[in-house]
Amino acid sequence: MKNDSVAIVTGASQGIGRATAIRLARDFSAVVLAARNKDELEKTATAVNFAGAESLAYALDLREPASADILVQGALGHFGRIDALLNIAGAVPQIDLFEMTDAQWDDGLALKLHGARRLTVRAWDALKASSGSVVLISGSAALDPKPGFAAVAAINAAIIAIAKAFAEQGIQDGVQVNSVVPGAVMTGRRESFFKKWAPAHNLTVEEATKKFPEETGIARFGKPEEIADLMAFLVSPAAKWMTGASLRMDGGEVKGI
Template sequence: MPNKERIAIVTGASRGIGRATAIRLARDFAAVALVARDSVSLASAADAVNAAGARSLTLTRELRNADTARQVIEATRDRFGRIDALINIAGAVPQTDLFAMSDEEWADGFSLKFHAARRLTLAAWETLARTGGSVIFMSGTSALTPKASLAAVGTINAAISALAKAFAERGVGDGVQVNAVLPGPVMTDRRRAMLARYGEAKGLSLDAAIDAFAAETRIARYGTPEDIAELIAFAVSPVARWMTGVTLRMDGGEIKSL
């Protein structure tokens, strides 16, 4: 539901789900602040946001740095005067076996995905409380099915889901809506790289690996970044306002449990 006064921040906005989400929100929001490290890809995403009907602000930042959250929130507020939605998407986590993960890799995974989202949400909270805004945390179905081969991904996503629940409880009193999104197998560049490694281990071409993984997980098709972007757009729309503290799973039927 369009409301052309609202302002959104999307992290990880230069590619994949983050880019698709920034472009989708441009239809409903007056402006979108796009945050990522790759300035070239970020500028391209911002052009697409402008073409979709919203103003844009590009913030090329390293979210691992503790002071970045304050910088992002202040820059957005200074430019647009308000913040109505914070979409925490940034955070590629090492896809490494449990017994191969170093302390440094564990710390880096939490720093980029968990702590960056936590800091941004804390920094934006006062402004979001004034506007009755929304926060989205990006988790994943690996939070529900952790595997030794992808130990950090499942562990950090589970922590993100729990963090979203904690913020949602505070948000009930403060007027801030908070939810987590759990995508299943979405075909991004990162997913293609993972499937290439999967294929190499099984002696398969990339196309064969894509088909084999889909059959193994029993999904009809892979998701697209645009699928998840539509879910996020719904979650931060006025019609979904009463929905808070939930984990929204969109996975093509990958997870078979209740």
């Protein structure tokens, strides 16, 4: 796709966001990066450059309404176009339904849902001009809610719904919109969780990371690079007729149809 094409990737400082940014550097001439952690974001920018694309990094918080304008205007000011927007930012705390506070609910909504919604709206005109693509990331909890994952499930379900709504408008405007629903992916955040969780349950980290997939009914954790490959496909010419889809990649975790 190179040909001066430009992608925006949020949540690009780690995990799936970082893997996606680096993967897109093979297909896009420029990748605009956004995340809150400046130091880690700069590492991603270096990797994107090494992979063959120009990078432009913005350390900002998409919970703040002005951030979407800064990111879109920056991309257009430097490169003159936006061809793909990949909304990946947004961790939601795994807290029991009966213990989660209003502030914690609001924080999860502010970043993952409203941050993605606001950025997609701000970038829409540029995406119309380029007949571009949008991907929003959800999560398998949306399809199988549990009490300890209530906020994760609710916010991820909202992501799927809003992606469908954007896709419907996109049919008229020439913008392709899809959502991706990953299962349990081994990211740095998940590794940190197991380092804390394992000792509290009298397990080694190795035992804990083996126990979780077994209990979930999957063979192993996913890799960020596997999700990144799916993201890259969705914003490639090969997937141009696919819109309004919600694609699971979870190793068989969700058993329902």
